[in-house]
Amino acid sequence: MPVHNEDIAAVFDEVADLLEIEGDNPFRIRAYRNGARALRELGREVRTLTDQGADLTKLAGIGKNLAAKIHEIIDTGHCSTLDKLRKQLPADLTHLLKLPGLGPKRVHALYHELDIHTHEQLERAARDGLIRQLPGFGEKTEARILEALQAHADTGQRIKLAVAARYAESLVAYLQSVRGVEKVDVAGSYRRARETVGDLDILVAAADGRGVIRHFVAYDEVETILSQGSTRATVLLQSGLQVDLRVVTAESYGAALYYFTGSRAHNIAVRRMAQKQGLKLNEYGIYRGRQRIAGGSEAEIFAAIGLPYIAPELRENRGEIEAAHAGLLPKLVELKDLRGDLHAHTRASDGHESLRGMADAAAERGLDYLAITEHSKRLTVAHGLDSKRLLAQLEAIDEFNALGNMYDLKGGFFSSLRAKVPFAARGQYVRNVASLEHLFFYWKFAELKEQGTI
DNA sequence: GCCGTTTTCGGCCCGACTGTTTTCAGTCG
Secondary structure, eight states: OOOOHHHHHHHHHHHHHHHHHHHHHHHHHHHHHHHHHHHTTTSSSSHHHHTTTGGGGGGGTTHHHHHHHHHHHHHOOHHHHHHHHHHHSOOOOOOOOOSTTOOOOHHHHHHHHHHHSSSHHHHHHHHHTTTGSSSSSSSSHHHHHHHHHHHHGGGGOHHHHHHHHHEEEEEEHHHTTTTTTTEEEHHHHHHHTEEEEEEEEEEEEEOOOOHHHHHTTOOTTTTEEEEOOEEEEEEEETTTTTEEEEEEEEEGHHHHHHHHHOOHHHHHHHHHHHTTTTOOEEEEEEEEEEEEEEOOSSHHHHHHTOOOOOOOOGGGSHHHHHHHHHHHOOOOOOOOGOOOOEEOTTTTTTTTSOOOHHHHHHHHHTSEEEEEEOTTTTOOTTTOOHHHHHHHHHHHHHHHHHHGGGOOOOEEEEEOOOOOOOOOOOOOOOOOOOOOHHHHHHHHHHHHTTOOOO
């Protein structure tokens, strides 16, 4: 049976969970979690490395011990450390950790005091009022456990970045309208532009945190307030999306933005770096002793720790810090780098603009070329072009192109026979890049035309 | 359990909020 990185990472995570419940050395636990993350972010199968006889301890976060366990899992399909732990503790105990509000200490108490290791047992005990009797637990905790069990089915869902953007943008607009708010940003994985987002981390600069937070929790779409203090609050929206808000003063804004953009792994690595320089980095700034030496902007933070600016999209501790040190950070593709659009429709099929309108829009966006990719006659609902109309459009395109640089489209217009990708709405045109097939159709079409075949 | 510009031992990121306490442990991000 093939063993994938994810399988081994899951073993390490479970070992970490069980060790945590047993109250083991926190640093040993962290080492297992770091090992799991290293495997998930490796980018290739560790199995191919072992097949090649590579030394796994060369991987960051993998030492002699974890390397041996990886070999064991690949060779035998088992991890003796996990097997041993599972004999001591029921395997399903780790599921309780997933419930918000239940950490290792409480799960430990629930298991050792009340022999609880399943959701069903937990629910029964909570309903019978047994949980509130445990030391460190109370009525509220018991009630929250019941709530968490109820909500458990629909938690932990990640949503696509574009969907998150809809919630984020209206929340940002709302917060910007609150009096005293100086700046608003969405941090976290949203700012790092990950494909999916688990929750929204919103940062606000304002002198009066309490006032901002009062407005925040009163937002229309807020369903539940999970916590509310003077500098932070957490809510659930009606959609189930969790939103965390942090409020800091303007002088700490850069440090806070950096801190809450993460990723966690990136933060830990950079803090270590700062520590070695005798500096302390937290969400309020960079400190030498008690003196704050930076904090207002991210640029200040990077300057203070001696790194060039690292774009949020790169902050995953996957080599970007080393690359920054070496001056080898990659140049990211930006909107302004986009030279052309290889998929566009006009009113001739199901677009919303004329050829001229599309050319104007392309020129306005600074594009060099634009491909018009109408539907073929096969797609009647989209008013696809038959050969006659297609030829007429080609003529029109040729006429436009003959106008030279009037539109400043260096590559000009060109056409392809059909588009398989759905129509991209105006303003979203950068999202769709035509497949090679479109180009193929274009070239072939041009060739046929040159030959006089069509 | 990992790691090393204080390298084989002794460190390991840091702070806010909640609930249960009566000064703090547990959880979370």
